[in-house]
Amino acid sequence: MKRIYFLIATAALMIVGCNKEADKQDTVVNTKGTYHFEITATIDNTTSKATYSSKKVVFGEGDEIAVIGTKDGVNTVYTLTGVQTGGTVTFSTDLPEGTTVGDYAYYPASIATAGDGTVISWPKDVDGAKVEVPMIGLIDVENNKTQFKYLGAIMEVAVDNAPDAKYLIFNAGTAIEGQYDVTFSGETPSITARSVSGYYVNAKINGNGTYYIPVPAKTYTSFTFSLTDSEKSYYYKQRSAVDGTSIALTRGMHIDMGTITNDTDKIEEWWHGSPINGWQSGYDRYIKTGENTYQLTVFNPSDDPYWELLDKDGYKWRTDGEENWNGTVTKRDIKVGTTGWSFKRGGANDKTFWVTLQDKGEEGWYYNSGNWDNNSDRGWESGRVEIVLGGTKYTMEKYGYGANYGYKCLDVFISDDSSKSLKFNLSWNGTDETLSGVSESLDITDAKPYGSFVWAGENPINVSLTRGNYNVYLDLAILNFMFVKQ
Numbered sequence: 001m002k003r004i005y006f007l008i009a010t011a012a013l014m015i016v017g018c019n020k021e022a023d024k025q026d027t028v029v030n031t032k033g034t035y036h037f038e039i040t041a042t043i044d045n046t047t048s049k050a051t052y053s054s055k056k057v058v059f060g061e062g063d064e065i066a067v068i069g070t071k072d073g074v075n076t077v078y079t080l081t082g083v084q085t086g087g088t089v090t091f092s093t094d095l096p097e098g099t100t101v102g103d104y105a106y107y108p109a110s111i112a113t114a115g116d117g118t119v120i121s122w123p124k125d126v127d128g129a130k131v132e133v134p135m136i137g138l139i140d141v142e143n144n145k146t147q148f149k150y151l152g153a154i155m156e157v158a159v160d161n162a163p164d165a166k167y168l169i170f171n172a173g174t175a176i177e178g179q180y181d182v183t184f185s186g187e188t189p190s191i192t193a194r195s196v197s198g199y200y201v202n203a204k205i206n207g208n209g210t211y212y213i214p215v216p217a218k219t220y221t222s223f224t225f226s227l228t229d230s231e232k233s234y235y236y237k238q239r240s241a242v243d244g245t246s247i248a249l250t251r252g253m254h255i256d257m258g259t260i261t262n263d264t265d266k267i268e269e270w271w272h273g274s275p276i277n278g279w280q281s282g283y284d285r286y287i288k289t290g291e292n293t294y295q296l297t298v299f300n301p302s303d304d305p306y307w308e309l310l311d312k313d314g315y316k317w318r319t320d321g322e323e324n325w326n327g328t329v330t331k332r333d334i335k336v337g338t339t340g341w342s343f344k345r346g347g348a349n350d351k352t353f354w355v356t357l358q359d360k361g362e363e364g365w366y367y368n369s370g371n372w373d374n375n376s377d378r379g380w381e382s383g384r385v386e387i388v389l390g391g392t393k394y395t396m397e398k399y400g401y402g403a404n405y406g407y408k409c410l411d412v413f414i415s416d417d418s419s420k421s422l423k424f425n426l427s428w429n430g431t432d433e434t435l436s437g438v439s440e441s442l443d444i445t446d447a448k449p450y451g452s453f454v455w456a457g458e459n460p461i462n463v464s465l466t467r468g469n470y471n472v473y474l475d476l477a478i479l480n481f482m483f484v485k486q
Helices: none
Strands: 034-042 064-071 074-085 088-096 100-107 119-121 125-127 135-140 145-150 152-160 167-171 177-185 188-198 200-204 209-216 224-228 235-240 253-261 270-273 287-290 293-300 306-311 315-318 330-335 351-359 365-371 385-389 392-395 406-414 420-428 431-434 442-445 450-452 461-464 468-475 480-485
Touching: 034 064, 034 074, 034 145, 064 088, 100 145, 152 167, 167 209, 200 209, 224 253, 235 253, 270 293, 287 450, 287 468, 287 480, 293 468, 385 406, 392 406, 442 450
Parallel strands: 125 200, 152 253, 442 461
Antiparallel strands: 034 088, 064 074, 064 100, 074 088, 100 135, 119 177, 135 145, 152 209, 167 200, 167 224, 177 188, 224 235, 270 306, 287 293, 293 351, 306 315, 315 330, 351 365, 385 392, 385 420, 406 468, 420 431, 420 461, 450 480, 468 480
16 A cells, blocks of 8 residues: 555635625514524525535525624623525524624634634534535624635545445644634634644544545645544544645635545454364464465374364354365354364374465355475474564564464554554574565555565565554464454
8 A cells, every 4th residue: 555645636716605695683572581683694596505516615404603692791602593595594593682792603603602703613523524614704783794704724535435434534733623813804814723732623424425624724734534433443544645745725725635445454354273272262363365365374283183263253164074174164053162063184293284265255265274394493482572563562472382373462553654664573592583574675554464574584564554453463484464453
């Protein structure tokens, strides 16, 4: 996977699409001690709710704006709801008697703060399907109308091949979330950070589609976009700005940030059970080595020549005969910990052997196996094995149970998808050696989070994976490894 190269289209200036021409305010006090306040907006023949149409924001039935009302020296934010009649949308609400409406109207309503009217709060959580660019409008008190002006820009992002993604998260690389002061030059507003700390705008999405993220007008460099699940914990995909990229966004600008395609590799979960690992699932995981292909190196003891193939749920799979070392495997309703449905390696005891699994589509999973000519000594007593990822060391745990070759390291945290060097260090017979390296440079990415290396290879292994926690598995006998996202 290459680091992201966003298709940054020429920014198109968004056309202000909300001139509000209002009738006089109805100031008749009703029996509830309130009076009706409204602002009438003239819209360009729209029929939809705050949608993105011809590069402009338009209002529709049910949209909400806000004003600030003052009574007895106390400021309160009031929400006005839009009602559409033909091409006109009227925003209204009932206000307490004696309330004076401030100078400004705000869209979306959530940005208004109960201050002096020139402080807004940039939204942290938005509906990604809507174009809700923060705007402010000076209220024409005499005519009860306003013309909204943009305070920020909009980023458009397409999401593909991620039907389960629930959030598109924009990390600005700098603090943007919080409060801003609004100032005017004539009728043109601008914003200045007043109290900002959060880096994120979280756009709620529904899988594949085109979505919109409102951002303050400024220059952005080290930003990222991430696709996450409903808990914002599992990152399906993350894309970063190209190093050195600088995007200057001005008020009212619309910019196409291209498509985020989820190409995260799906790694099936297969396990090898035998007396070497105590007949347990969770030890000796098959490592992906190619398209729909998995491999593992294991050992067959002389006193118990049986072993099992287990899926992620602990169910057993086998060929038609227990001594068939190759063929299509089928699942039985027998789980780990129960007897039966095992392979038998008769006539080849005390042997290191290899196993491959291949998904052949409609033909099912094909199992193949063969003996090593000589046993590897790496599985007997290898000492310490470490992962060194971007300078951070992680100790790998050997599965134990004697002569197996499997190592694992659980919950390796990767903070972002920038490139990090990977090495495997081994304490072997009292000396430290660097195992990792390849004949040619190897890139570990979301699309291919696995690979093989050679003993003391000179070329680097580069890891660029989406942010999250990973389990790392190593076959020390043949130096296959893989990163599995949790």
